[in-house]
Amino acid sequence: KEQKHVMVERSVLLKGLQHPFLVGLHFSFQTPNTLYFVLDYVNGGELFYHLQREGSFPEPRAAFYAAEMAAALGYLHSLNIVYRDLKPENILLDSEGHVMLTDFGLCKEGVATGGIMHTFCGTPEYLAPEVLHGYPYSPAVDWWGLGTVAFEMICGLPPFYSRSKVQMFQNILYGPLQLRSGISKAACSLLEGLLERDVSRRLGASCDIAELQEHPFFASINWDDLLARKIRPPFIPKVAGPCDVSYIDPAFTRQPVPACVNDRCQEAGVSEAFPGFSYMNPVEYLAAEPVS
Template sequence: MQHHILVSPTRIPLQGKPFSSKNALISPQRFPNRKISQGLIEDFVVKSNYMTKTNNGSLTERVNSLQKSQKSISKDRVGSNIKQLRIPTDNFFQLTRGVNLLLTQKNKNPQNQKTQQLKPALGSMTRRNSMEELISSSNYTGIAKSSSQDKITTQEISINLHIGQDQVQNYRFASNISTDKLISMLKLKVNNNEIIAFQSLDDNIQLDYLLSLPNLSMESFVNKTIRLKPIINKIQNRINLNSFQFISVIGRGGFSTVVLARSLINGQFVALKLINKQFIQQHQKQDLIQNERDILIQTTYRGAIFTNRIEYAFETKNWIVFCIDYCPGGEMFNLIKKSQKLSEQQARFYIIEVILAIGFLHNEQIIYRDIKPENILIDSTGHIQLADFGLARPNMNKDSCAYSFCGSPEYMAPEMFQNSGHTQLVDYYCLGCLLYEFVTGLPPFYADDKNIIYKRLLKEQVEFPEYLSSDIKDLIRQLMIKDPSKRLGAKNGIDEILQHRWFKNIDIIQFINKSVKPPYIPDLQKLNLKSVNQNDQQFLEQIQREQKLNASFQSIFSCQFYFSKSGDKDKNIQLAKSTLENLVKKTQYNKQGLMNLQLQTNFENLLKQTFTNNKSKPDSKNKQQLYF
């Protein structure tokens, strides 16, 4: 038997002196615009002693003081000892007009001069209107704002629908319309049954993806015009590469490439995992690929609790293709790398969803064997999906043993090295390693040399930083016990793990129903799509050439491989009651088990509300949101 090891990527975690002028009157700190201050002084011919005074307050007070001083001014010209100031003649009509309006108002009411203060006329300059604003303003002083600015703009979303080269239809929708309702109304207006979706005229991927999702708000597009064109359904007997519109390369593995694409069958965005057939044949990996295909189909039809779902599986002349869910949040590895580490509250949310995914797989008699942040994806709602079942082993009950040496070195359980076989308990050890990396940023026995990692995980005990709580330290220690028979979960599976005190007051049904708000929700208008490099461009061009040829080929599998979920009308996607009971049968809620009458009633209602139709996702509407 060949051994294969998948090695994870290395984790690398003066101010200047202010200007002062000898002339306080014309200092740039006192008057930001020196020309304005000079213009004021010369407009009101003043005495020499006034020029030495500082700012006397508001403009109104300054005008009053100037009027009193004018009574004592001689009709003779000002003496030569006063320095003549040159007045700039441009742009000062606004300033002088404001002052003149003040003087005019005062002269009209000479009797009330002593008892009334000057009231600025409409448009006159006050302290609210700084000198700089008057000079820089394009509107004349005293002119009211345009009446058009006072009108309330209509809150609408404009759609320019380009049906053909010369045919454009314009529509307007209310601001509170959702994405799915907008698309449905556009389909009704066009009245063409072959139209499955719409895409932007300028290939705006973020906008196209947003419009493909249901029940999302369109308020960010209010008072904007969106140009769209229809996507026509391509009805085919069998799914092939021509059934998809390839967009961008979003991931690469050792012998596979993941591409973001849009289905031309239903208009949805999907992730296409393309595996090189030449590599499969050279390394005789047909059984592993067949297992991955069968596991994806099995888990999809059984409800897919926090696991990836499959839409299609097919092969071409050069590729094996899995069409699975697209998760715009990317890998958990990138989230940890960006934030360095998670808080215990954040880690609790994610590890509970991973534990439920592992419990779901064990209930389906599947050992996962490849838990690591790179295989945990974040979907559009912020919840996780466990992906990549290349190392998973089906048909394994609680006592069945497997003997393959596989996994990532940082996450391998000690029993992998003992050649005595490993069971489902190997996944519980990996859960401890994952939780450790969540809260510290690195795996527990991390080293650059994988041989050092192997020695440490066999002989050493895990060490913790001081900032972690005693409860999470105890949980990780019990999950990483080297003897599988003594490991947490050996007796009652994930139910035993979830009863640990670090998970106290946790309602597992709320988590299964996805009613708990995730710590991170991807911004769907800012998809993290990397720029296309030369290798990606060459790969996409190779796919396009194969699309055009659509050459015949001979299957490399002995069993049936082709799968289409949309074409399999006989099977309904539903979650069996026994599956949920096995996940939560003994977990305590507020010191009482699930089997008491009230919780049993809630459990039955949950099943009726969420799993009576063909939906694979539980319905989270009208459920109480829990926040951290």
């Protein structure tokens, strides 16, 4: 199952994901025991880290992040790809403060408009009710996921959170959406629209991202400028340069590089197990070519 997820991730990364808010693939290679991706280097930290540190965000900051996430999800949907695992741990900030979605292992490819899926997958706090019910589901699960992350950014916890997983699932299926006082009408409307259990009425279910772009919560967002990265992020990570890993968990940065990676060992037997896995981005290939 994990091997399948890895191959799906590679496939999605190779869909020409030239998008400003998606992590891109530079290389993939294999050693006798491991498959490796070499992705964009993003050192502004996980959204999870920043939420843990700050608790919640002001609405303008949450709107900026949610808009960039929505743009990334809308792009994936235009390629008939459903993301299915939006959560703060999978949302990175780059050194300029822009969102970068990563981890495409649970993506589902080939889901055309009106298509449905059946696989039970995702992260408990962020699962859509139709997934929990075991019903066939559509790309609208991603808009529910955006609603849960937007709620967490504004309120500090996922919308139906409980320490008991059983209770949390009951809350997702049947519990009321409890919005804290002080939230703007536009934010309430957005969260209620995205966290609508009736999929046919969920914001984004009919016209995908176009519905969100018209929502009052994003009234201050110029979507063309957003995609061009012309909007100044509300928070810019304080990184001294590419080698600054202060926003990255030391559990990752302290991991040793396996000797077989240093030796660049790629045996023929491995490539037979995963034919066609290894890849070099054409841009990287051209950069590596000697100048005559």
